[in-house]
Amino acid sequence: MTVMLAPDQANGSQSQGQIIHDVLMGRLQRGEIGPDDRLVDTAIATEFGVSRMPARDALMRLAHEGYLEATTRGFVLPRVTHQEILEIFDLRRMLEPRAIALATLALDKAQLAELEKTLADARRAMQSGNTELMFKASEQFRNGWISAIPNASLKQVIQRYMTQVQAVRMMTFDDRANHPLIVNGNTDIFDAFMRRDSVAAADRLMRFIYEGETAYLTAASSEQPQSKHSAKTA
Amino acid sequence: MTVMLAPDQANGSQSQGQIIHDVLMGRLQRGEIGPDDRLVDTAIATEFGVSRMPARDALMRLAHEGYLEATTRGFVLPRVTHQEILEIFDLRRMLEPRAIALATLALDKAQLAELEKTLADARRAMQSGNTELMFKASEQFRNGWISAIPNASLKQVIQRYMTQVQAVRMMTFDDRANHPLIVNGNTDIFDAFMRRDSVAAADRLMRFIYEGETAYLTAASSEQPQSKHSAKTA
DNA sequence: CGATCAATTTTCGTATACGATTCCCCTTGC
């Protein structure tokens, strides 16, 4: 039920196109749109009770933001290529260690409490083997510290490849052997937060990213050894 | 006359909105749009001989990309705040050294020749004191190596804050004392390119960015000592 | 029985039109 709003701002009003954009973004974030779904402007328009134009605006905007891909037959989830995923791991290694270091110094008590809660959720999820809850908790933990990044420009860049990170997460989370890695990583990071140790947070996150890349490569090779690209698993 | 195309692709065809988007982007890149210009969809539409819709699409897209800012009375250049400029310098230090290192290994002969030409232009501009040519040559040199970045995702991120970098450049270029710094920096970087020395290129670019930040701080303090934000100088 | 070509359907891009909102300027009152 937690509707994650658009990266930029948490405005609930404004134009129809904006509303549709936010709603669709929420669906995308919650994985409610599968790789076989085709989003067509007229259908969206009918659903929201508006004309094609706002729906079209929202879809094109999402497409341009990279959350959707325009085809000749509607909008679909972007085919995330293997190449692109590796590129983004590289990007993450450039940006996120420093970003989390800055965030470590900026997190307030309420945010820390929130992170602790998601961490507890993740632990419960690991013990019960609930992959979906694991996914959600991990997503929230990440979003938690990202929201504390004081450099707004940096934060925006990191949020932009959110869906790609999500796609990778979905692939790796299917293997429960990865769950302890995630919980341990987030626990260490949280400890660093509590100690205001930005260096430790940065280092641990860097290691976490490498672990994630390894897990992805393993998942990718076992899942589609012949293919060059893999799509989100709904 | 060299029309720089949109970051993403060099497609000359496609839809009207795409064409308008690319043309406006070119104007923005060449600094042909001043801080007092108001871009209105109807005016753009008339100019291109189309209806409001494609013009509106292009403007909204540029706005969403961060190249323009939507106001209640047309689209204008985004007010770049002092804070944001500092943030972007930080971002650049995270991304560009590694990016140029990767580019160093990927540049082909034609691209190197192109860079050498822009370097010669910059030297001429410095000697003749032609600030505008200096600006252009510097822009082209930067765009040159950026286009060679093999990591497409990284390239896109760097291109996204193009206009902000441009705004800063405009401020600093007004002071001709900065011109030698730019020429020297680009010369050293070009030499590193020729030697395929990616480490040297990265190091030199990092220094270049710091020099740029210093030059900006100087220009900002002398120009508007009391203000928190500065706009482009047309 | 399969392949190729055409017709139909789906979807997109664009044009035109109509409120709604916002801003600016002018008028009017004090």
Add this chain to the structure above:
DNA sequence: GCAAGGGGAATCGTATACGAAAATTGATCG
């Protein structure tokens, strides 16, 4: 003479409509 309110203009958001491109389906021919 100045300020406040109202009217007009400008711009935006959205609706509806039409032509074009692409794909799918069906039909015909080999």
